[in-house]
Amino acid sequence: MRYLPLTPADRSAMLDTIGAESVDALFADVPAEAQLDGPIHGLPHHASEMAVEKHMRRLSQRNLAAGDAAFFLGAGAYRHHVPASVDHIIQRGEFLTAYTPYQPEIAQGTLQMLFEFQSQLARLYGCAVANASMYDGSTACWEAVAMAARVTKRDRVVLSGALHPHYAEVVKTMAKFTQDEIADAQPAFQAQPDNAGLIARIDEETSCVVVQYPDILGRLPDLTEIAEAAHAKGALLVVVNTEPVALGALKSPGECGADIVVGEGQSIGVGLQFGGPYLGLFAVRDPRHVRQMPGRLCGETVDAEGKRGFVLTLSTREQHIRREKATSNICTNSGLCALAFSVHMTLLGEKGLRALALENHRLACLAADKLAQIPGVEVLNESFFNEFTVTLGTDARDVVRKLADRGVLAGVSLGRLYPQAEALAEGLLVAVTETSTEEDIDTLCAALTEILA
Structure with a gap:
């Protein structure tokens, strides 16, 4: 039986309320070339459940795993x-079904895991404070840019030409709604990153400089040099890391002077999974910036009897509390992927x-x-x-x-x-x-x- 919760009259009333002429008007910001002009190619218009399963199985066999x-x-x-033990642990019922730890008295296990995750990430990134994860690396990158604007009260962003182009596109897309000025570039196709060219684009209006480490071509930029140049102009250095395993061999971004470090955590504990879900990582070097961080933080405290416990803290950053004053609209996190990251990291040591x-x-x-x-x-x-x-x-x-x-x-x-x-x-x-x-x-x-x- 088909599930049709809304009648045409219901839809018409909703469109009138929000001032849209049609449902299609809600997708006006999606480029025409990205919109479907008919049914999905290769899928039948109507079929039984068994027929659909067989068809999807045939399609999946075309994948090269x-x-x-x-x-x-x-x-x-x-x-x-x-390791197989990662999947075994994250599928325990108390982890797999838990949504979000708003009630700390019944979510101590989840809260402690997130606290340990934050501690691991802060140490990996060479930072003072990490949050309890974000959606993925690209959106974490944008959140870092937005945070830098709040801290510096500036609105010009300098992106390294060697930043992953998908991350750069996310930043530019979000900046359309904040009026931030994005100074973009393409990678210089040479053996060493063009630090001099990047530094030359930093001025007194720059809120932050965004650099990838290692960069999109696999090169290793001198973060210390860029940090010094950014700080001399009053800007923050945002470092993006898409391969956290690299930090087992490289100096951490925080040690090199990065103010905000973000990245993708998929490499540790999370399989490729045909593109998701993944895990956004976010940390800051200066604890004074903690109130400007997006997302949630888990903190350690004591209960009424003096016993160690864990709670969500500084939740006013999240949009579900004091929405108009929130630093971000993110109100959840990739909790299961963060758990996988933390379990794998614990096993590695x-x-x-x-x-x-x-x-x-x-x-x-x-x-x-x-x-x-x-x-x-x-x-x-x-x-x-x-x-x-x-x-x-x-x-x-x-x-x-x-x-x-x-x-x-x-x-x-x-x-x-x-x-x-x-x-x-x-x-x-x-x-x-x-x-x-x-x-x-x-x-x-x-x-x-x-x-x-």
Whole structure:
């Protein structure tokens, strides 16, 4: 039986109340090319439940799963091994079904987990305070920009050209509603990040400078130099990290002078999952900025009997309390993904994270060395963690498709990330993690040699 809760009269009354002529008017901000002009291609108009299941199963068989191929995709989402114990723990009923810990007396387990998560993240990022997670890395990046505007009372944002283009697009989309001025750029296709060019764009009206570490091409910018330049102009440094495993080997952003550190936590505890759900990370170095942070914080306290306990604290930042004064409209968090992150991080420990990072780097260096021996292939980077850029002498998009036909997911073409930038079309972003075996690297090199011959 179809479920139709609203009558045409109900819809008409709702549209009259909000002042919209039609339901279509509610989607006016969605570009026409992104809207469907009919049914979803490939799906039947009407079928039985069993027929739909069979059809969807046939469609799913066209997917090439990450574990079924030599896999070198990255660009913000990374394949790492997640221990089976992570999934076992997060599926315990008390974790899986809990929504949000508004009643601390019955949610001490969830609150303690989030408190431990915050503590782990603050240490990983080299910051004083972390919140209890956000939706994903790109929206966390925007929240950092909005927070910087509140702290500095300025509205000009300088984005590094080497910031992930999807993160930059989210910032620019949200800035349409806040009138923030976004100074954007494209990545300089060179071995080292263009720190001098970035610093030259900072002025006395700048609220923050947003830099990715490692950047979209896998390079490692000198954060200390950028932090000093930003602070000299009264601006904040926002550092974006899309690969938290890298911080097992690299100096933390907070140690380098970052004021706000945000990122994507998917790499630790959360599988690729065809794109989500993921986990937004957010921390600040200066505890004086804590009241300007978005999202929720879990704090440690004592109860009436003096026993240790946990509560949500400083909740006026969230839109469900004093909405007109809230710093953000975020009123929940990716709690299950944060739990997975925290469980995996606990299993690794500091030594385990460092060992994992070093193995990632070792395999990435091995892959870079072997790829550099292929005629026509050049490695762009002078330094990297587990991701680097190569140039192929031809459009990388075509090469990626041919390699996929051979069962090799070779990387992300820069032409896909920057479709309007012809100068980047020959670039291929290659990510190598502990799940990439030396045999996989040899398979990639052999297939690429054949295609480029």
